[in-house]
Amino acid sequence: MTAAVAGGFTPLASVFNLLTGNFMIFNGFFSLPVWGYIVLTLVLTHITIISVTVFLHRHQAHRALSIHPVLSHFFRFWLWFTTGMVTREWVAIHRKHHANCETEEDPHSPQVKGLSEVLWRGAELYRAESMNQETLKKFGRGTPDDWLERRLYQPHSSLGVTLLALLLVALFGAAGVAVWAVQMVWIPFWAAGVINGIGHYWGYRNFEIPSAATNIVPWGIVIGGEELHNNHHAFSGSAKLSFRPWEFDLGWLYIRLFSLLRLARVQKVAPKRTLVSERTQLDLDAIKALTVNRLQLLSDYGREVLRPVFHQELGKNQKRLYRAVQRLARRDKGLLSEADLQRLNQVLEQNVALQTVYQFKLRLQAVWEQQAISHEMRLAALRQWCAQAEASGIQALQDFVHLVRSYGMAPQSLA
Secondary structure, rough: OOOOOOOOHHHHHHHHHHOOOOOOHHOOOOOOOOOHHHHHHHHHHHHHHHHHHHHHHHHHHHHOOOOHHHHHHHHHHHHHHHOOOHHHHHHHHHHHHHHHOOOOOOOOOOHHHHHHHHHHHHHHHHHHHHHHHHHHHHOOOOOOOOOHHHHHHHOOOHHHHHHHHHHHHHHHHHHHHHHHHHHHHHHHHHHHHHHHHHHHOOOOOOOOOOOOEEOOOOOOHOOOOOHHHHHHHHOOOOOOOOOOOOOHHHHHHHHHHHHHHOEEEEOOOOOEEOOOOOOOOHHHHHHHHHHHHHHHHHHHHHHHHHHHHHHHHHHOHHHHHHHHHHHHOOHHHHOOOOHHHHHHHHOOOHHHHHHHHHHHHHHHHHHHHHHOOOOOHHHHHHHHHHHHHOOOHHHHHHHHHHOOOOOOOOOOOOO
């Protein structure tokens, strides 16, 4: 999720220069207690967060839901008024991030640019990429292009936040400046910094994917569910970001509310694993179910095979080594550094059981890495994998085969 106050602050500086001298003694038309200003600030920033996660992110960038034109334009106006962000720029930069994640072409990868750079200078990275016309042309298709967008929102992106500053000063005087200042830094810090920075550096992972994205619970109420970043990168087209029972996606709560009010319609959510009676032999229906749920299958493998086998072989006497190496074994190989690979291989070479289950993991991944192969070829490869897993003599692998044969298809659920 990328966000920053776009457009520059020159008009704002002029406004405050004009107000200097008089505005500090002007208390505004309204006076609130301290807690009132805190509530006001939280309400304003909360609406902005919901506008970003529901409109910019899930609707515009990923088309995970459709939104009624009235609600859509409210979000566009609110983001212009409170952040100065341009829809086309935000969407293009975010799509480029997904297309080139953790590479030199990624506009804001902490794995490439460093955590400190993205965390503290995320807004600057956003502004720099927003000037790249090639990015906007390639990744910005399908975003609003009406009269308001062309004549107001894009060319005068800083006008909205200037008007917001004037309004808050008029209403609340000096306190309005504090409310405005928090609004200005809220999205750049939480979205451009925390989500794009910490969300690709530290946290837990439900799914081992090529992206380094992580989940950083419990910040969902503050940033609308965007903290479930690993889930999002695993299923970027899903309107719902939560996956585990303890995960809370506030953005999804609003989407359900908008759906009830007929202001939104969900297009797609992540598949939900369904287990049926175990098959005696894998068939094409099983392959279709496993293909849809392949990320969940690999997650199951890490939990049901890698974790217990590594614990059995290392956990009793070498707990620190177990925790470190087991994590490396579950990680997507493309994210491991040379030092990580060397450490992992040193342990695997000394233990046949660990080497076996790790190689079976790589082979299971390979079944789905070649996207062009047919279901029939994938079925043959997986049948061979299951037969060899059963003959491995490793109980966890043998038990996992029963789980593989129990995957089934389920209708899409919006729960």
